[in-house]
Amino acid sequence: MKLEASLTAENINQKLLSVEYAVRGPILQRAQAIERELEKGVPKPFTRVVRANIGDCHALGQKPFTFIRQVLALAACPELAAAAAVPEDVKQRVQEIRDDCIQGSVGAYSPSAGLSLVRTRVAQFLEARDGVPASADDVHLGSGASDVIKAVLTMFAEQVDGKPSAVMIPVPQYPLFSGTLSELGLVRADYQLAEEQAWALQPHELERAYLxxxxAARVRAIVVINPGNPTGQVLTRENIEEVIKFAYRRDLFILADEVYQENIVSKPFHSFKKVMHEMGAPYSGMELASFVTCSKGWAAECGLRAGFVELLRLQPRVAAAFRSARAVMQCPTVLGQCALDCAMKRPVPGEPSYPQFAAELAAVRRVLADRTATAYHTFNTIPGYFCNPIDGSMFAYPRVEIPERAQAAARELGLSPDEFYCLRLLEETGVCVIPGTGFGQRAGTFHFRTTILHPRDEFQHMMDCFRRFHQTFLENYS
Amino acid sequence: MKLEASLTAENINQKLLSVEYAVRGPILQRAQAIERELEKGVPKPFTRVVRANIGDCHALGQKPFTFIRQVLALAACPELAAAAAVPEDVKQRVQEIRDDCIQGSVGAYSPSAGLSLVRTRVAQFLEARDGVPASADDVHLGSGASDVIKAVLTMFAEQVDGKPSAVMIPVPQYPLFSGTLSELGLVRADYQLAEEQAWALQPHELERAYLxxxxAARVRAIVVINPGNPTGQVLTRENIEEVIKFAYRRDLFILADEVYQENIVSKPFHSFKKVMHEMGAPYSGMELASFVTCSKGWAAECGLRAGFVELLRLQPRVAAAFRSARAVMQCPTVLGQCALDCAMKRPVPGEPSYPQFAAELAAVRRVLADRTATAYHTFNTIPGYFCNPIDGSMFAYPRVEIPERAQAAARELGLSPDEFYCLRLLEETGVCVIPGTGFGQRAGTFHFRTTILHPRDEFQHMMDCFRRFHQTFLENYS
Structure with a gap:
């Protein structure tokens, strides 16, 4: 009689046991439990949970863009075009997409790297952004950026000269990176962002982390997140040049997570590709992986799962291996590719969809500008809070002073002080934010990440909760 | 001055270098090149390429199901419901789905395992199929079955007692398995299907392969593909019991690729789950992973990327590790989930969409019945061809005698005889099928896999090409 399972914690892929993803971790699970309790009528000092754990604009009330959704609807069901009143440019776009689908069906597989049309549109978008040539052949679509980030990182999972490979990632970072490195068995080489200098990357810190x-490891690549997640800073051109020079000197492959490039309030965005190009040789000959996604930007279509990597200057055998591994998974969702097509080639003045599109875009921009300013102001007027200027992304990552007595209380519960803080915040106000432990922070400092794109009233309610809660917290633990 | 790329064939993840996926491999690339040559007017002995390389019904002309596509369209763009004439049950279905999406948007992330509604529908489908309880908590949606198959196999990528882990896979097999095992560094333990016994799994062969x-390895799991791909056989209940007993005796985790369970002409389909349950203890207590996808079945929505795994009786820590790793990738496409919802709960008599749905389903069934019969008959009347009865799937995998002189000609070109055969077939007739080498075959035998769901005229043309080509081939090389 067999008593044991065949797959156990002892013989499962041990790397999986250390994968963590705080954004969907314990605090969210507790928030969901509280929501169920509220439904059952359990009394709480609040009436609803405010979810601020994940960068999901639609979940926060952003309306989908009409143009994108009309294109999706007709791409799925072209027969509706006759009955429904949709603008001509939507019909035209759908026709272009269907012409590139086998038999006109989004239900047929696309090429593994994505529809030729969509990859061409991506290349055109990149050329217009940077003024640097781009090729559809370098563009690989994925099920969101996460999918292609993992695929690129997979290429580095190899011992070199008897040492495990390491990838440099920022602290704080987006836990997709730490989680994926864990799964792949890649060593994390953490470099600290300088909170006192608006979360800049400092060359001496890069060097320290590298050395x-x-x-114990062979450092092979560096991840840069610009605009920052969770930090929201936009890197200066000069800072990007410093990173490129460092990567060149240390022979590192650059992975540029640039998914928030369209979510910027005021500063200019410089892509790594453009800066490398403008720096000229030898930097313009370096390899690069740059990631963009439809889940972010103005489209913010997280649920559709569409993104891409532009992979530059790979050696032919490397590129071939990447393509083969991707082909096994067939292709990314074709309807997601349709949405990406819309994000890459938006309606322009003169087209029937433009006025509505422009109005929707302006609304999205207004919300971002308003919330970043309000969050920055609010956090910096709460005693014991500090927040850098938020240039973009859709997050704030304020630093919070936690009294020693609260830290002791946390330790007793086996929690880090910021976990304890966020858990108390959730239990007392219903606001669900993610502790800094999930992203990383300099030892002895405490943060949380909150999304900031809620509707105005909800947002103000959340800001009020932070202020009120922190005051009570200090009173309780000082 | 740096001369080399930082990522090279020498330091890339070496496992990626051995990943092959014949379905999108060299023969398809040559077919695409020929298509371009035809467009340019290069003279050929044929006017068009007939693609029979990939199991993609829509690409072969199957029309999408109206119900699914109307649901997708309205889920993407609910505003169209007012303008477009869609049946009430479509509107109702869309409302149910949107009620389970945050803010009613398919652009918001779903839970990592998929929308609760869709997982519940999957569980209901499984219960109705098997008469065995099913839980939505055991259902994990993915971007097609490929995605979740890879996720499950990843759990076994671990040395045990100093030995690498091995997974048993059939020969012939679907190269997703060989490709993914390569990428994960898992050892392949090939077991031969008995071509002379309608591709049955023989316990003594399983035992031989295991031993x-x-x-050199620790065999941990066994993959069974039922209905078979590329072979098209449906396993008998008795054969499934034998496999389960073998797996139990050898402490193997069963991965049941059951994606073609709805693509069967006449025989009954027995799920591994149902058979295990009916066998009772101890077999009913075994772990199991069973895979289903929206890309197959009657829906055949390959491009939408939706599938699932039912993961049964995992140890809690194993299940938790699986969930964590999945969470890092956020969630599968929500529009794909909508399609899966439709596939799991189809229109029923009395609902407005039913008559059209029933007519469309009957057409799909007719095509499968007709093509399997015609393919079986045709292949067995070509001298030197042999083909087992095709119970289901959407493929035929005929065996072809290749004369010694042709084998010698192949060797001179560095090709296997079946590769040479398929390449000549492509060059002389325009028909693109995949050589048996890509799936595996008993040494000294030669096969190819062809899809069989083309429109009738195209299909007959393809069958005529096989017959004519083989005759000429024999004349040339005998």
Missing amino acids: QASE | QASE
């Missing part, structure tokens, strides 16, 4: 990790 | 692989 430290090099003792 | 042989166990010399």
Whole structure:
């Protein structure tokens, strides 16, 4: 009689046991439990949970863009075009997409890297953004950026000269990176962002992190998140040049997570590709992976799962291996590719869809500008809070002073002080934010990440909760 | 001055270099090149390429189901409901789905395992199929079955007692398995299907394969593809019981690729879950992973990327690790989930969409019945061809005698005889099928896989090409 399962915690892929993803971790699970309790009538000091754990604009009330959704609807069901009143440019776009689908069906597989039409549109978008040539052949679509980020990181999962490979990631970072490195068995080489300097990347810190990790690992690549997640800063051109020079000197492959490039309030966005190009040789000959997604930007279609990587200057055998591995998974969702097509080639003045599109875009921009300013102001007027200027993304990552007595209380519960803080915040106000532990923070400092794109009233309610809660918290633990 | 790329064939993840996926491999690339040559007017002995390389019904002309596509269209763009004439049950279905999406938007992330509604529908489908309880908590949606198959196989990528883990896969097999095992560094333990016994799984062959692989590896799991791909057989209940008993005796985790369960002409389909349940203890207590996808079945929505795994009786820590790793990738496409919802709960008599749905389903069934019969008959009347009865799937995998002189000609070109055969077939007739080498075959035998769901005229043309080509081939090389 067999008593044991065949797959156990002892013989499962051990790397999976250390995968963590705080954004969907314990605090969210507790928030969901509280929602169920509220439904059952359990009394709480609040009436609803405010979810601020994940960067999901639609979940926060952003309306889908009409143009995108009309294109999706007709691409799925072209027969509706006759009955429904949709603008001519929508019909035209759908026709272009269907012409590139086998038999005109979004239900047929596309090429593994994505429809030729959509990859061409991506290349055109990139050329217009940077003024640098782009090729559809370098563009690989994925099920969101996460999918292609994992695919690119997979290429580095190899021992070199008897040492495990390491990838440099920022602290704080987006836990997709730490989670994926764990799964792949890649060593994390953490570099600290300088909170006192608006979360800049400091060359001496990059060098320190490189040297430290090099003792036991072979550092192969560096991840840069610009605009920052969770930090929201936009890197200066000069800072990007410094990173490129560092990567060149240390022979590192750059992975540029640039998914928030359209979610910027005022500063200019410089892509790594453009800066490399403008720096000229030898930097313009370096490899690069840059990631963009339809889940972010103005489209914010998280649920559709569409994104891409532009993979530049790979050696032919490397590119071939990447393509083969991608082909096994067939192709990314074709309806997601349709949405990406819309995001890459938006309606322009003169087209029937433009006025509505422009109005919807302006609304999205207004919300971002308003919330970043309000969050920045609010956090910096709460005693014990500090928040850098928020240039973009859709998050704030304020630093919070936590009294020693609260830290002791946290330790007793086996929690980090910021976990304890966020849990108390949730239990007392219903606001669900993610502790800094999930992203990383300099030892002895405490943060949380909150999304900031809620509707105005909800947002103000949340800001009020932070202020009120922190005051009570200080009173309780000082 | 840096001369080399940082990522090279020498330091890339070496496992990626051995990933092959014949379905999108060299023969398809040559077919695409020929299509371009035809467009340019290069003279050929045919006027068009007939693609029979991939199991993609829509690409072969199957029309999408109206019900699914109307649901997708309105889920994407609910505003169209007012303008377009869609049946009430479509509107109702869309409302149910939107009620389970945050803010009613398919552009918001779903839970990592999929929308609760859709997982519940999957569980109801499974219960109705098997008469065995099913839980939505055991259902994990993915971007097609491929995605979740890879996720499940990833759990086994671990050395045990100093030995690499091995997974048993059939020969012939669907190259998703060989490709994914390569990427994960899992050892392949090939077991031969008995072509002379309608591709049955023979316990003594399973045992032989197990013992042989166990010399250098720890065999942990067995993949069974039922209905078979590329072979098209449906396993008998007795055969499934034998496999389960073998797996139990050898402590193997069963991965049941059951994606073609709805693509069967006449025989009954027995799920591994149902058979295990009916066998009772201890077999009913075994772990199991069973895979289903929206890309197959009657829906055949390959491009939408939706599938699921039912993961039964995992240990809690194993299940938690699986969930964590899945969460990092956020969630599968929500529009794909909508399609899966439709496939799991189809229109029923009395509902407004039913008559059209029933007519469309009957057409799909007719095509499958007709093509399997015609393919079986045709292949067995070509001298030198042999083909087992095709119970289901959407493929035929005929065996072809290749004369010794042709084998010698192949060797001179560095090709296997079946590769040479398929390449000549492509060059002389325009028909693109995949050589048996891509799936596996008993040494000294030669096969190819062809899809069989083309429109009738195209299908007959393809069958005529096989017959004519083989005759000429024999004349040339005998």
